[in-house]
Amino acid sequence: MSRSAQGRSGRARAKGGTPRPRGGGRKQQATRPREKGLIPLLAALANDVDRALQRPPVRASVRTTFQVVALLVREERAAVKDDASLSSSAREERLRRLDGVGELLAKTAARDTSLLTLLAEDARVSDAARGLRLDVLRQAGRDVPDEPEPAHEPPAAPSPGAEKQVVPQSALSRQMANPFLAPSFGAAREQEAARPRRLAGWELLTPLFRSFEHDSPGVPACMALPERGSTAGATRLPLGRSLMPHQDQVVGAAARGHRTFLLADEPGLGKTAQALLAAQAADAYPLLVVAPNVVKTNWAREVDMWTPGRRATVVHGDGDDVDAFADVVIVNYDILDRHAGWFGTHGFRGMVVDEAHFIKNKSSQRSQHVLELSARIQQRTTRPLLMALTGTPLINDIEDFRAIWQFLGWIDEDKPRGPLMAALEATGLDPSDRGFFAAARSAVIDQGIVRRRKVDVAADIPSRRVADLPVELDGPAGRTIRAAEAALAERMVAQYRRAVSAREDGEPVDGVDLGIARAIATAELKDAASKKSGDTVFALVRRIGQAKAGLAADYAAQLVRNVGKVVFFAKHVDVMDEAEQTFADRGIGYVSLRGDQSAKARERSIASFTDDPDVHVIVCSLMAAGVGVNLQAASNLVLAELSWTDAEQTQAIDRIHRIGQTEPVTAWRIIATQTVDSRIAQLIDSKSGLAARALDGAVGDDAEPSASAQVEALVGLLVDALDAEAAD
Incomplete structure (x- = not known):
């Protein structure tokens, strides 16, 4: 033949x-x-x-x-x-x-x-x-027609979890306000136009996967990107913000018309900003973002930072508070099943899947919902922006690529699609040819695989940086913490009112008397220090740390999958205990550094973390491991709880940012939004600036006389409560 x-x-x-x-x-x-x-x-x-x-x-x-x-x-x-x-x-x-x-x-x-x-x-x-x-x-030599006759297709089965699906009132309002969300089937026609010809009979997916198992020395798995600086005029960056050169290249590719990306940069290289600015360059609004629960609040924060002209909404629970008119809709994997129905008809022009290795198991409901939504967006929108973000596209097997490639529209269940099939046809090769694997690998990479490591772009990024990760405290724990914070503020407001009314001069107060406010905050701290428990600022901060423990451990586990070894810092033993339980439940090897350990036990823990490839996390006490410890086997650190001083935070970071470290260091600071935690983080940063001016000769604005972070946090809480009272 x-x-x-x-x-x-x-x-x-x-x-x-x-x-x-x-x-x-x-x-x-x-x-x-x-x-x-x-x-x-x-x-x-x-x-x-x-x-x-x-x-x-x-x-x-x-x-x-x-x-x-x-x-x-x-x-x-x-x-x-x-x-x-x-x-x-x-x-x-x-x-x-x-x-x-x-x-x-x-x-x-x-x-x-x-x-x-x-x-x-x-x-x-x-x-x-x-x-x-x-x-x-x-x-077999039978005489058959060239094309199969059309066959009747039975009704499609309902989507997985359809019985749980909801449609928020805001989504119904948007549909009624804009009934002209007619689908564009140009993308579907484009895919049909790329039907296989020469390779029509070959089974191609297995050879495509195998092509990434073949050694390709000197051939990085990264598509050709535009020259740095190519985004000039294509994107509108907020005042005071700039892109690092490696970020600029991905945004430039989107500005030039590329629409599918497997963005596999290591954590700390700004994948979120790249995705948001690529969406702006592609005008891919409304944009759907699917992310783990621990980072969905950060996505909303980054939208405000990088594309302040666009509104973001975060979907919680049944979506009662969702703003369906927003430009960016952010949802976590765990509740995607409830909203997959109205998402499919919402008219999204782009979709970003963060930590995309979460969908590697195609039999899971979250994977099925992600793939179904991607398919519906591709059917209704001509050339939508599709981005899969993950530092580890492969977890166990080369076929972990399958679901991600299908989400991006590069393949379907049986064969390559559209441009990928056209690229394979253009090679003139088939899987029986010697050069097919190299050509196939290149064809897939050109569809949009982008992979950069910290060490590859070390010249672009600081040697050390602190990245804030805001999280929302949902459920009973979050409500209890907010109620306790409100009670603390109410108690200080009552004290402030009594103090103002008892002033001897009787002069009316214009605004807030900061002297009285600081006196009340100082008295509150002294009273709190004498109490073993109760509704004090120290108890409040500790409860915030306990509520963040699971979220912080979850993020550390994600980092382990992406970058390997991670240092986890906490202040309280119960936070360390919960983190260790999370790592044990997930099969992640860990060791501990605690204050009650002997010197030999500490040395064994450090040696295991440094040398044992099966130990991925070291859980450290902020007080016991903040000094005198070398942990530069890792370049990523998670601060689950905030210290009251910048010095303690800096000492913790310096456990990995020290002589012998070969990669840029990132400290991920977990911050509970809408709580005093956010204020503490701001105060720590302000004290850091003061230290730089005092010790390093850094130039900056004149600062007010120094005060403890505890006092300033309470003053801020009191002032906010007084302002809210005046506004009412």
Whole structure:
């Protein structure tokens, strides 16, 4: 058989070869029948399916091959019985051989009984199955039409978790306010225009995945990007903000028309800002952002920082407070099932999936919802912006790529799509050619894979930086903390009112008397220090730390997946305990540095963290491990609780930012929004600026006389309460 005939049949490697089933991972070459005809082909394919089923996981294409073989056996039996030209002996011989194929299929189905659903009367026969059926018949020498006849498709099954779905009133209002959200099917037509021709019969997904397992020395997995500075005039940066050169390149690519990105930069390189500014350059609004719960508040903060002209809304629970008219809608994976319905008809022109390795398991509901939403956006919008953000696109296996590539529209269940298929066709190669793997890898990378490490862009970024990660304290814990903070403020307001009314001069107060406010704050601190428990500022800060513990540990676990070793700092033992329990539950190896440890135990913990590849986290007491410890095996640190002084924070960061550190250091500071935690962070930063002016000669605005962060935090709480009271 010629090579062109191979392309038409779609299943043969060489002359006289048998059809190649479309699934099965790393499978052997299809068994070659010794004689021509349909029955030998069916027997060979049935054997291939049986072998593939013994090496899980079973691909969808293997199931498709099983269904096609079974249907053709059924059709051939009926045709043989009705063929009057056959003698009795010839008819019996063919039926016997067909029964043999049927028995093999039955044994195969006994291993996986779900295959039997493919043979039900109402079973769906996909386009891939119809195409494979025609390929097999052509290979057997049968006269068949060039294209399959249209088949009736049964109604689509409801989306996973449809019974939980809600439609917020705000979303209904938006639909009524703008009924002209008609879909554009240009993207679908574009995909259809790129149907495979030369490679129509090849099973391509497995070779594509394998191409990333082949060593490619000196070939980075990063698409060609525009020259630095290419975003000039294409994006509107807020006053006082600028992009690092490596960020500018991705935004420049979006400005030039690129629309799909697997952005796999290491944490700390500003993937969030790149995604938001790429959306601005592509005018991809409204934009849907799907992110882990711990970072969804940070996404809203970054929208305000980088694209202040755009409104963001964060979806909580059933979305009662969502602003469906916002430009950027941010939702976490855990509640995506409730909102997938109205998201699908909202008219999104772009979608960003943060920590995209969360969708690697295609059988999970969150993966199915993400893929369904991506498919609906691609069907309704011409060239939407699709971005998958993850520092670790691969977790366990090269096939972790599958769901991410499908989200981006590069592949479907069975084959490459659109531009990727066109790029593979343009290579002039097929999987049997020596150079296919290198060409295929390049073709995939060019679709939009971007990977930079900190060490690669070290010249672009500071050697040390503190990155704030705001989180919202939901649920009973959050409500209790806010109530306690309100009670503390109310108590100080009452004291302030009494103090003002008792002034000897009797002069009216214009605004807030800061002298009285500081006196009340100082007295409150002294009173709090004498109490073992109760409604004090120290108790409040501790409860905030306890409420943040799980979120901080969750983020540290994400960092472990992305960058390896992580240092986790906390002030209180119960916060450390909860973090360690989180790491244990997730199978993450950890050690501890606590104040009650002996010197030998501390040395063992440090040595294990430094040298043992299975130990990924060291959980440290801010007081016990803040000095005299070298932990430069990590370049990322999580501050689960805030210190009252910049010096303590700096000492903690200096455990990894020290001589011997070869990478830029990032300290991730977890801050509870809408609590005194935010004020403490601001005060720490202001004290840091004061220290720089006093000790390093840094130039800056004159500062007020120094006061303790505790006093200033309470003063701020009191002033805010008085301002709110005056506004009412």
